[in-house]
Amino acid sequence: xxxxxxxxxxxxxxxxxxxxxxxxxxxxxxxxxxxxxxxxxxxxxxxxxxxxxxxxxxxxxxxxxxxxxxxxxxxxxxxxxxxxxxxxxxxxxxxxxxxxxxxxxxxxxxxxxxxxxxxxxxxxxxxxxxxxxxxxxxxxxxxxxxxxxxxxxxxxxxxxxxxxxxxxxxxxxxxxxxxxxxxxxxxxxxxxxxxxxxxxxxxxxxxxxxxxxxxxxxxxxxxxxxxxxxxxxxxxxxxxxxxxxxxxxxxxxxxxxxxxxxxxxxxxxxxxxxxxxxxxxxxxxxxxxxxxxxxxxxxxxxxxxxxxxxxxxxxxxxxxxxxxxxxxxxxxxxxxxx
Numbered sequence: 500x501x502x503x504x505x506x507x508x509x510x511x512x513x514x515x516x517x518x519x520x521x522x523x524x525x526x527x528x529x530x531x532x533x534x535x536x537x538x539x540x541x542x543x544x545x546x547x548x549x550x551x552x553x554x555x556x557x558x559x560x561x562x563x564x565x566x567x568x569x570x571x572x573x574x575x576x577x578x579x580x581x582x583x584x585x586x587x588x589x590x591x592x593x594x595x596x597x598x599x600x601x602x603x604x605x606x607x608x609x610x611x612x613x614x615x616x617x618x619x620x621x622x623x624x625x626x627x628x629x630x631x632x633x634x635x636x637x638x639x640x641x642x643x644x645x646x647x648x649x650x651x652x653x654x655x656x657x658x659x660x661x662x663x664x665x666x667x668x669x670x671x672x673x674x675x676x677x678x679x680x681x682x683x684x685x686x687x688x689x690x691x692x693x694x695x696x697x698x699x700x701x702x703x704x705x706x707x708x709x710x711x712x713x714x715x716x717x718x719x720x721x722x723x724x725x726x727x728x729x730x731x732x733x734x735x736x737x738x739x740x741x742x743x744x745x746x747x748x749x750x751x752x753x754x755x756x757x758x759x760x761x762x763x764x765x766x767x768x769x770x771x772x773x774x775x776x777x778x779x780x781x782x783x784x785x786x787x788x789x790x791x792x793x794x795x796x797x798x799x800x801x802x803x804x805x806x807x808x809x810x811x812x813x814x815x816x817x818x819x820x821x822x823x824x825x826x827x828x829x830x831x832x833x834x835x836x837x
Contacts, residue, residue: 504775508788512569515792519565519799524807525556532557559693567692567756568798568812569791572763574704574753576790579764580771580782581711581746584718585739586637589769589827590653593629593750594761597659601632602754604663604670611674622700626751628663633747635659653828687758687813689798696756703752708787710745714738715780722779760794760813762820767793769827 520532527549535547535557549557575593582591582598593599605628609620640655671682717738720728725735753760771785794812797819801810 504781504785505788508785508792512788512792512795515795515799516565516569519568519795520557520561522799522803523556523561525553527553527557527561563692563694563697564689564798565795566697567689568795570697570700570704571689571753571757571760572767572794572797573787573791574707574749575760575763576767576786576793577708577711577783578746578749578753580768580779580786581714581718581742581749582633582764583768584721584779584782585742585746586652587722588652590765592656592762592765593746593754594759594764595653595656595660597632597636597656597663598629598747598750599632599754599759599761600660600663600667601628601630601635602626602751603759604628604632604667605751606755607667607670611670622703622752622755625755626703626748629747629751629754630744632659632663633743686811687760687816688801688809688811689757690802690809692756700752700756703748707745707749707752710741711749712783712787714742714745715778715783718742718779718783722777758813760816762816762824763790763794765827766816766820766823769823 517529517532521527521529531547531549531553534545535549535554537543538545538547547554578593578598579591582593582596583589585591602625605624605626606621609624613620636652636656636659639659640652717733720731720733721735721738728735728738750764767790768782768786771782771789775781775785794816797815798812801812801815804810
């Protein structure tokens with residue numbers, strides 16, 4: 500891909516992340532923050548001038564939160580792009596296809612059934628739930644109608660998500676003593692992010708990122724049709740399975756630490772396509788960077804717009820994604836109408 504779009508996306512992400520480090524209840528100087536970050540680079544020694552309290556705010560509160568927001572946003576956006584490539588459907592999204600809801604059920608089960616979970620149970624259960632949710636939505640959409648029409652897949656995803664939401668509600672009622680903890684998790688957010696959580700999900704995120712980026716060219720081949728792909732020696736079912744698993748893993752690791760945050764996986768890939776073209780060799784890496792910037796900015800809005808209070812992160816993304824989804828749905832409908 501051309502270096503200009505990539506460099507632009509990296510620059511936007513860096514600006515948003517620095518803003519996330521500076522803005523908050525405690526004002527931090529830009530020069531001091533940059534020097535403190537540079538001081539952590541090996542063989543670089545700079546006096547930031549920050550007090551002990553300011554350094555703790557930077558490295559124990561804001562930096563983990565900003566990094567987690569970037570990680571979650573990047574995973575959700577890249578997963579959305581991967582799902583859209585697999586299903587050849589512009590409306591495919593981790594939230595709409597049932598992956599997020601399935602991951603939510605899996606994570607909720609661990610929260611209520613294993614209070615002393617050492618840390619790896621939530622992402623593992625979320626991964627299994629995400630795979631189950633996507634497969635159920637895909638099977639339902641395939642059996643309900645021919646092909647992978649936008650309306651059929653969306654309705655299947657909504658049905659699966661509604662069913663899984665009912666399952667999650669039942670679990671909450673059975674374990675009412677954990678209701679507040681579950682409810683806080685469902686609303687979505689990265690306010691409680693710490694270095695332990697980042698280390699816990701980083702391996703999942705790294706594996707899914709490498710696999711999805713490596714399949715960009717293959718998704719481009721699939722976009723022209725299975726017969727053409729087979730003539731080039733490409734196994735379409737194998738590619739779809741690998742991308743589906745990798746995208747579900749990305750969704751699972753994001754949902755496990757942030758709760759249910761919708762619309763990132765549909766908003767960011769569409770914006771990327773509008774700006775940089777439809778090749779998945781471009782869409783996937785730019786969705787990763789764009790999703791990271793988008794959710795970091797959304798988190799910045801969530802913790803400042805009603806300060807000293809804080810909005811749930813999922814509410815902020817819904818304000819942006821709801822109207823955007825309507826626009827995309829209308830555009831997709833015009834494409835399929837004669």
